[in-house]
Amino acid sequence: MERVVGTVVRGLRGPIINNGDNIEEIVVQTVLNAATVEGFSIEDRDIVTVTESIVARAQGNYATIDNIAADIKGKFGDETVGVIFPILSRNRFANCLRGIAKGAKKVVLMLSYPADEVGNHLVDIDELDAKGVNPWTDVLTEAQFREFFGFIKHPFTGVDYIEYYKGLIEAEGVACEVIFSNNPKTILNYTKNVLTCDIHTRFRTKRILMSNGAEKVFGLDDILTQSIDGSGFNEAYGLLGSNKATEESVKLFPNNCQPIVDGIQAKIKEITGKTVEVMVYGDGAFKDPVGKIWELADPVVSPAYTAGLDGTPNEVKLKYLADNNYSHLRGEELKQAISKYIQNKNDDLVGAMEAQGTTPRRLTDLIGSLSDLTSGSGDKGTPMIYIQGYFDNYTK
Numbered sequence: 558m559e560r561v562v563g564t565v566v567r568g569l570r571g572p573i574i575n576n577g578d579n580i581e582e583i584v585v586q587t588v589l590n591a592a593t594v595e596g597f598s599i600e601d602r603d604i605v606t607v608t609e610s611i612v613a614r615a616q617g618n619y620a621t622i623d624n625i626a627a628d629i630k631g632k633f634g635d636e637t638v639g640v641i642f643p644i645l646s647r648n649r650f651a652n653c654l655r656g657i658a659k660g661a662k663k664v665v666l667m668l669s670y671p672a673d674e675v676g677n678h679l680v681d682i683d684e685l686d687a688k689g690v691n692p693w694t695d696v697l698t699e700a701q702f703r704e705f706f707g708f709i710k711h712p713f714t715g716v717d718y719i720e721y722y723k724g725l726i727e728a729e730g731v732a733c734e735v736i737f738s739n740n741p742k743t744i745l746n747y748t749k750n751v752l753t754c755d756i757h758t759r760f761r762t763k764r765i766l767m768s769n770g771a772e773k774v775f776g777l778d779d780i781l782t783q784s785i786d787g788s789g790f791n792e793a794y795g796l797l798g799s800n801k802a803t804e805e806s807v808k809l810f811p812n813n814c815q816p817i818v819d820g821i822q823a824k825i826k827e828i829t830g831k832t833v834e835v836m837v838y839g840d841g842a843f844k845d846p847v848g849k850i851w852e853l854a855d856p857v858v859s860p861a862y863t864a865g866l867d868g869t870p871n872e873v874k875l876k877y878l879a880d881n882n883y884s885h886l887r888g889e890e891l892k893q894a895i896s897k898y899i900q901n902k903n904d905d906l907v908g909a910m911e912a913q914g915t916t917p918r919r920l921t922d923l924i925g926s927l928s929d930l931t932s933g934s935g936d937k938g939t940p941m942i943y944i945q946g947y948f949d950n951y952t953k
Contacts, residue, residue: 560953564946567591568931568939576617580607581820583615587941588825597945599829602865604944605821606928609798609839609860611940612811618789620781621806625656625796627785629752632775633661639744641667642762643754645677645711645718648800649854650754652807653777654722657752658729665747666722670697670737674755676850679718679737680706697737699723713848741765752776756797756856778856781809797856798839811837814861822863836862838942841926842918858925866920 571587574580584607592599613619629638638661643650645668658664670692671685672678685692688705697705699719710717719735726733736743741762744751749772753762759776766774777796784790789809791798798810818835825833839855859866928942946953 562946563949564944565597566927566931567595567597567943567945568937569941569943570938571941574611574614574940576614578615580612580615581817581824584821584941585824585828588943589828591943599825599831599833600945601831601833602948603831603833604866604924604942604947605825605833605835606838606924606942606944607818607821607835608928608932608940609811609814609837609855610808612814612817612837613789613808616789616811618791618809618812619802619806620785620788620790620799620809622652622656622659623805624785624788625653625780625807626660628780629657629660632779633750633752633773635662636750636773637661637663637665637748639665639667639748639751641741641744641751641753641755642669642674642758643722644673644675644756644854645679645722646854647714647716647721651721651725652801652805653754653796653799654725655729658726658731658733661731663732664726664734665744666726666733666735667744667747668719668722668735668737669739670702672849674758675852675854676844676848677711677718678849680709692739695738696740696743699735699737702735702737742769745770749773752780756854793860794856798854810839810855811860818861818863832865834863834865836866836921836924838921838925838928841929842922843926843930852926852929859921862921866924869917869919870923 569587569591571583572578574583584605588599588605591597638657640654640657643654643666668679671680671682684706690697690705702719708717708720723733723735734747736747738744741753742765745766749770751766751771751774753759753766753774753776755762755776759778763774763776778794780796781788781790782792782795789812791809791812794810796807796809799807802808814837818837821835822833825831836859838859840853840858842851842853842858844851924944924947927944931942932939
């Protein structure tokens with residue numbers, strides 16, 4: 558019988574993961590148990606994805622506010638620190654900011670506007686037009702920002718992030734000055750010692766600062782790259798990808814994940830004889846059209862994945878073929894013509910008209926977004942995702 562279902566995505570429920578758990582064994586057993594209970598078979602090129610959160614929990618990759626403070630103090634000494642371009646997030650940045658403040662003498666907090674890097678808005682962009690403010694050239698003090706725009710609470714969280722972040726810094730007994738600018742060079746009028754907190758633009762920001770007279774420049778990816786007083790750490794990303802664990806600690810992005818995904822793949826192969834692909838995923842890379850938030854607050858969608866997930870899709874657009882190449886055909890004749898075209902398509906369709914409109918993103922970004930949307934960020938309890946048929950096409 559001809560298949561009538563393509564890609565199938567299942568959120569898998571497993572145990573609550575704790576420090577020291579064998580994440581490879583837990584994932585493998587969860588997959589095998591789900592296949593038995595739900596009655597599906599494990600096949601070659603199925604995909605197992607595991608959220609970064611449970612990998613980091615199993616690794617015990619945590620750090621305290623005091624650990625962050627110690628690293629900041631060690632890097633900046635007794636200097637005023639310019640903290641620039643942080644995202645507006647209680648979960649992602651609040652505890653990091655507390656640790657930064659605790660390790661500094663004074664903080665000059667420079668916020669991008671009208672929104673942060675991932676789309677959290679301080680003010681609606683239309684308000685800038687109404688007030689004649691140019692975010693690319695105008696530098697605003699806190700008083701000027703308030704005079705123009707008043708006190709604005711985030712529509713989803715109900716938080717005034719200017720007030721909130723300034724309060725966190727001052728609660729550590731540290732003076733704080735808030736300014737608003739989208740030009741990294743602005744901070745150098747206040748201090749030559751800068752911690753840049755942007756995520757995906759951090760390399761450019763560091764380059765601009767260093768070439769314009771900054772003395773000390775570090776990013777969040779330079780903080781906690783090694784253990785401080787026994788803390789967790791992340792060699793590649795430091796504090797990037799971290800989020801709040803307790804009131805006094807953060808969970809870091811997981812470390813050294815490649816052996817984990819390779820190990821899961823090998824164990825499933827040993828038990829079932831099938832080669833599945835495996836990846837660790839964090840935030841998906843999609844944008845909320847209402848809140849305007851671009852979801853990707855992690856430094857990458859996937860810090861580790863097996864070799865079969867490298868690359869981008871190589872697909873043709875069915876509607877293009879139906880409307881152009883085979884517009885004269887209908888029914889079974891059209892189906893057979895399109896199927897034959899797909900079976901004989903080129904291995905590289907970059908630039909081909911038949912591929913226009915297909916999603917030009919990496920497989921890991923697409924699959925990570927699919928996984929993140931499936932697992933959610935709340936109480937679904939499905940931190941592992943099992944995907945079947947992702948690499949199938951119309952002919953399979």
